Amino acid sequence: MVHHVDETIVQILSSHKVFINYQNTIRMKVSTTPRGSLIVFEGCDRSGKTTQCAKLVESLQAQGEEVKLMKFPDRTTTIGTLINNYLQMSQELDDRVVHLLFSANRWEAIESMKKTLKAGTTLIVDRYAFSGIAYSAAKGLDLEWCRSPDIGLIKPDKVIYLSVNEQIMSERANYGNERYEKIDFQKRVHNIFLQLQEPYWQNVSADGSIDVIHKEINTIVSETIRDSKVKPLLKLWTDGEIL
């Protein structure tokens, strides 16, 4: 039994889920690992997401963080293969069908994401549910209809939105090869992304050099990882904790 535990010690212990009761005695000790953070990158095509995700993973690893990179769509699964064929225009699908496939492609990853985060590994994710809404709503589908299949996924700790001038993006390598890579369509996508922003979003202007953008992102993400360690994992767009 411990009496009159110092405030600093109380804070350190509670961040590791060791609780002190009202008499300042140690009540319970559950030795759980602090969780990893869910960091999502969003933006239009060729805004630099993949480049920045790779640099971030490299620098976090160099700082000693456990970190894993993921990407949506994950084109390696059966659902991902259908999506890939659609994006490369070798297959036509109804807009609603492909929207639901993109969402299903995220749901098929949820158990592994949950396990990874709970084990203390930070996930860096290249596109998530916000792309799902932005691209489908830009085709004219109802925005709230587009949101509904992704309700209950894991809520990100931070969404980093990379914004780049559409003309600059269109001049980047291989632009135009896939279905959505047209300037007017990307402008509509960008406007919908702006409507989706919530307090946990951070806009980063990505017109500048790769290294300058990386430095800004690194600062944002280091703070997020530090702050989210003791927060519960929440569900996206609905109340509740991910158990």
Ligand SMILES: Nc1ncnc2c1ncn2[C@@H]1O[C@H](COP(=O)(O)OP(=O)(O)OP(=O)(O)O)[C@@H](O)[C@H]1O
């Ligand atoms: N800040 C930058 N300045 C100049 N070129 C860049 C910058 N960031 C990325 N690029 C280049 O632009 C191209 C697209 O970058 P990247 O693949 O990272 O974008 P993306 O957002 O992941 O694209 P997509 O969503 O279309 O797959 C690449 O050739 C990359 O080297």
Ligand SMILES: Cc1cn([C@H]2C[C@H](O)[C@@H](COP(=O)(O)O)O2)c(=O)[nH]c1=O
């Ligand atoms: C996740 C997701 C993506 N899209 C669109 C956005 C891009 O045009 C492609 C994916 O391209 P990437 O180079 O692999 O990033 O798919 C979408 O329409 N809906 C989604 O949910």
